[in-house]
Amino acid sequence: xxxxxxxxxxxxxxxxxxxxxxxxxxxxxxxxxxxxxxxxxxxxxxxxxxxxxxxxxxxxxxxxxxxxxxxxxxxxxxxxxxxxxxxxxxxxxxxxxxxxxxxxxxxxxxxxxxxxxxxxxxxxxxxxxxxxxxxxxxxxxxxxxxxxxxxxxxxxxxxxxxxxxxxxxxxxxxxxxxxxxxxxxxxxxxxxxxxxxxxxxxxxxxxxxxxxxxxxxxxxxxxxxxxxxxxxx
Amino acid sequence: xxxxxxxxxxxxxxxxxxxxxxxxxxxxxxxxxxxxxxxxxxxxxxxxxxxxxxxxxxxxxxxxxxxxxxxxxxxxxxxxxxxxxxxxxxxxxxxxxxxxxxxxxxxxxxxxxxxxxxxxxxxxxxxxxxxxxxxxxxxxxxxxxxxxxxxxxxxxxxxxxxxxxxxxxxxxxxxxxxxxxxxxxxxxxxxxxxxxxxxxxxxxxxxxxxxxxxxxxxxxxxxxxxxxxxxxx
DNA sequence: TTAAAATTATGCTTTAGAACATGCAAAGTT
DNA sequence: AACTTTGCATGTTCTAAAGCATAATTTTAA
Numbered sequence: 001x002x003x004x005x006x007x008x009x010x011x012x013x014x015x016x017x018x019x020x021x022x023x024x025x026x027x028x029x030x031x032x033x034x035x036x037x038x039x040x041x042x043x044x045x046x047x048x049x050x051x052x053x054x055x056x057x058x059x060x061x062x063x064x065x066x067x068x069x070x071x072x073x074x075x076x077x078x079x080x081x082x083x084x085x086x087x088x089x090x091x092x093x094x095x096x097x098x099x100x101x102x103x104x105x106x107x108x109x110x111x112x113x114x115x116x117x118x119x120x121x122x123x124x125x126x127x128x129x130x131x132x133x134x135x136x137x138x139x140x141x142x143x144x145x146x147x148x149x150x151x152x153x154x155x156x157x158x159x160x161x162x163x164x165x166x167x168x169x170x171x172x173x174x175x176x177x178x179x180x181x182x183x184x185x186x187x188x189x190x191x192x193x194x195x196x197x198x199x200x201x202x203x204x205x206x207x208x209x210x211x212x213x214x215x216x217x218x219x220x221x222x223x224x225x226x227x228x229x230x231x232x233x
Numbered sequence: 234x235x236x237x238x239x240x241x242x243x244x245x246x247x248x249x250x251x252x253x254x255x256x257x258x259x260x261x262x263x264x265x266x267x268x269x270x271x272x273x274x275x276x277x278x279x280x281x282x283x284x285x286x287x288x289x290x291x292x293x294x295x296x297x298x299x300x301x302x303x304x305x306x307x308x309x310x311x312x313x314x315x316x317x318x319x320x321x322x323x324x325x326x327x328x329x330x331x332x333x334x335x336x337x338x339x340x341x342x343x344x345x346x347x348x349x350x351x352x353x354x355x356x357x358x359x360x361x362x363x364x365x366x367x368x369x370x371x372x373x374x375x376x377x378x379x380x381x382x383x384x385x386x387x388x389x390x391x392x393x394x395x396x397x398x399x400x401x402x403x404x405x406x407x408x409x410x411x412x413x414x415x416x417x418x419x420x421x422x423x424x425x426x427x428x429x430x431x432x433x434x435x436x437x438x439x440x441x442x443x444x445x446x447x448x449x450x451x452x453x454x455x456x457x458x459x460x461x462x463x464x465x466x
Numbered sequence: 467t468t469a470a471a472a473t474t475a476t477g478c479t480t481t482a483g484a485a486c487a488t489g490c491a492a493a494g495t496t
Numbered sequence: 497a498a499c500t501t502t503g504c505a506t507g508t509t510c511t512a513a514a515g516c517a518t519a520a521t522t523t524t525a526a
Contacts, residue, residue: 077376090369092369
């Protein structure tokens with residue numbers, strides 16, 4: 001398939017959520033300015049303190065948004081799956097990025113210049129509402145995360161992280177195996193704990209028959225128990 | 234002064250930031266639907282899980298946005314001063330409140346029905362941008378808070394909280410005394426620590442001549458040192 | 467294929483900060 | 497004035513989780 005036809009296919013099929021909000025002129029503007037980029041596993045898409053210039057659209061693969069903290073400790077803030085948009089917050093806030101984005105696995109992304117997005121929002125109230133809604137959802141999520149990450153104990157935080165992975169990436173065809181295969185270190189960075197404790201606590205959950213672990217393959221055996229631990233334990 | 238003229242004065246003078254974005258019809262809509270409410274010290278304005286119905290505008294006093302966590306532990310998420318707006322996020326996200334708001338001291342607030350705000354955003358792109366900008370700033374702040382509250386040590390967290398108080402409420406005329414007088418428990422709830430540790434660490438800072446403490450009156454003696462502690466130690 | 471590096475797994479030690487207890491002092495209340 | 501409540505201060509104990517060390521396993525590279 002030619003690059004041109006791939007682009008049109010990608011844009012018309014995969015951008016569905018935003019695409020349906022646009023008129024023909026706007027659609028034209030997008031196809032003319034949309035650029036496809038590919039990233040290798042662990043490749044950085046943008047970094048904290050960079051100036052935001054593009055709206056990023058994840059078309060294929062998985063992306064993590066994270067923040068580097070003290071002593072190399074990293075906190076994963078959000079996970080993205082196709083088709084989701086990110087990278088716009090800092091532009092709207094008129095400030096540099098406060099977090100970084102990198103590809104979890106080989107990924108394909110599209111970009112649109114934020115200046116273009118801005119002018120389209122000016123002329124399309126649905127698009128404005130799309131971003132108001134996204135920002136509002138994310139803000140509620142971050143506010144909640146502040147409390148859970150600071151107040152829940154290790155088991156509760158890990159259980160919550162596993163549930164987040166279920167909700168974000170779902171299961172393989174067996175309906176049990178998590179459709180994401182991440183290093184223990186990333187599990188730790190998601191749950192605000194050290195790698196050692198992520199390993200220890202995963203082992204404990206396996207011993208308790210809540211999950212099974214085979215390398216990076218995690219099967220959820222007792223999701224109800226997991227939700228209970230997340231809520232209380 | 235009559236209630237009516239007070240209302241007009243309040244609206245035209247104090248709502249400046251949003252007011253200037255509106256046309257005469259919109260201004261009329263606001264004056265007709267704006268309601269003034271007063272709250273006593275520590276009175277709850279709205280609570281987590283309530284359904285959001287109003288845009289709140291703080292006209293006088295101080296308000297804290299907080300979330301109740303585990304074992305009665307409370308995390309203060311944001312502080313408001315006149316003239317600032319809040320209470321709209323949950324409505325835009327189409328979900329119940331995930332946090333509560335209460336008056337720090339006797340306060341005056343105004344409300345506008347969110348349905349009205351929504352229709353005004355539909356017809357006023359500047360108003361849409363106002364909220365996109367606010368939400369984006371707040372989201373960046375919350376994402377940053379996730380990392381500082383989970384990774385910084387007690388002294389760093391307290392130093393950061395004090396700096397937040399400086400930035401939010403500033404100083405009395407002497408240029409040193411914090412213009413907010415909060416219980417040690419609230420200082421603790423702002424910095425993710427126990428009341429005991431807030432007391433201890435404030436005492437330590439006083440001993441080190443970084444601040445002086447006289448009851449709830451806190452004087453910032455060495456702001457540079459405070460910023461240094463916030464950044465590193 | 468072998469070597470090197472990274473990742474996973476576990477045991478042991480240390481520690482930051484929570485939990486608890488107690489004493490004072492200030493400020494209302496009767 | 498006596499009593500009660502509330503908030504501040506400080507010392508002591510306890511524990512969840514970090515830090516460290518080491519080994520086994522897996523992955524990558526040469």
